[in-house]
Amino acid sequence: MKIAIVVDSTAYLSEEIKDKNNIYTISLNTIFGEETYREGKDITTEEFYDKMRDFDGLPSTSQPSIGDYILLLAELNKEGYTDVISFHLSAGISGTCQNALSAAQSVEGINVHVVDSEIACTPQGLLALYAAQNKDTKPIDELLDELNTLKQKEHMNAYFIVNDLTNLQKGGRLSNAQAFVGGLLRIKPILEFEDGKIVAKGKIRTMKKAQDKVIQLVKSDFEKNGHSDKEMVITIIHGNDEEAADAWIEELKEDSVFSKTTFLKSYFGPVIGTHLGEEALGLGYSDMKLDLTGF
Structure with a gap:
């Protein structure tokens, strides 16, 4: 074979x-x-x-x-x-x-x-x-x-933040976009995959507050799934905003909860970038044991 x-x-x-x-x-x-x-x-x-x-x-x-x-x-x-x-x-x-x-x-x-x-x-x-x-x-x-x-959520998950929902709404990729009608341009939505579809998890007024909320969500996930004492991999993903990704990684490195975490940096390429828009940020985590040489 x-x-x-x-x-x-x-x-x-x-x-x-x-x-x-x-x-x-x-x-x-x-x-x-x-x-x-x-x-x-x-x-x-x-x-x-x-x-x-x-x-x-x-x-x-x-x-x-x-x-x-x-x-x-x-x-x-x-x-x-x-x-x-x-x-x-x-x-x-x-x-x-x-x-x-x-x-x-x-x-x-x-x-x-x-x-x-x-x-x-x-x-x-x-x-x-x-x-x-x-x-x-x-x-x-x-x-x-x-x-x-x-691939189940107790081992792997991701959260995404976009500046507004315009691209997702136009592209029809957000299953509960109606929850945000009237406020598309005034919030920084936090998105997550649920049952394979993208759903909005919250309405946050600034990107920094949205990032803080994602950190809270990840910490809650780590505690619930017993990840706090494991060697984890966190990837910060950016939509043409490498500086913002670098800054978020540095912030996370200072948090003792992530002391055993390996941090990676990636990006939203053309296909995903079409739907999330520019300056989106994402945080994905996994407990897989990997040789990450080349990232």
């Missing part, structure tokens, strides 16, 4: 860490009018935010085509892989998982195991990284069961 690990581009793993762990990527798309850009291939994150800022309206996004998946699976089959574990952003907000399942039925000679991460961004990427680092030491059924456990 030879296992390949595939992750979609919304995991935002660095090229270095993908190369080091032999992780393959399938790209989602960002669309400006008649122009389509493959995330991570045709447009950089910086170029995307510049273009979105100047674009009249909201860009759209689309999942990879079934044909893209078929080409990738056929190539992996030629390289001698018998199995693929493929990780994707939540099926509750994208058809990417469904397209992966459809493509898997079109390529003979290779078994495809599609994992709905029920989340997005770095937490999704860390699941793929865990699989890449453990695929040769555990039976695949055992590994898949373990991954299903590790």
Whole structure:
């Protein structure tokens, strides 16, 4: 058995860490009018935010085509892989998982195991990284069961803060946007994935207060799930605002609750950035044991 690990581009793993762990990527798309850009291939994150800022309206996004998946699976089959574990952003907000399942039925000679991460961004990427680092030491059924456990909220979660809900509302990705009608531009919403869908958890008036609220939520999660004495991984994710991400990491490092925590920094690329907007911030955490060289 030879296992390949595939992750979609919304995991935002660095090229270095993908190369080091032999992780393959399938790209989602960002669309400006008649122009389509493959995330991570045709447009950089910086170029995307510049273009979105100047674009009249909201860009759209689309999942990879079934044909893209078929080409990738056929190539992996030629390289001698018998199995693929493929990780994707939540099926509750994208058809990417469904397209992966459809493509898997079109390529003979290779078994495809599609994992709905029920989340997005770095937490999704860390699941793929865990699989890449453990695929040769555990039976695949055992590994898949373990991954299903590790993606549950007692092991992994994320909170997101956006400047306003305009992009999410226009894109239809927020399931309870009606709760914020009349105040979209005056609050900093805290968002979370629940049952694979993005829901708003609170209305905060300033970004700093929203960040403080997220820290309270994470501390509560740590206490509830017994993480306070564990070695944890926290990733701060930013929407074209690296300075804000750095400052938040430094603040968290000073808190004794996170004394055993490894901190990473990541970003919202074009697809997720389309829906969260510029200057969004996120905090994701996990209790997975990983070699994080390359982050």
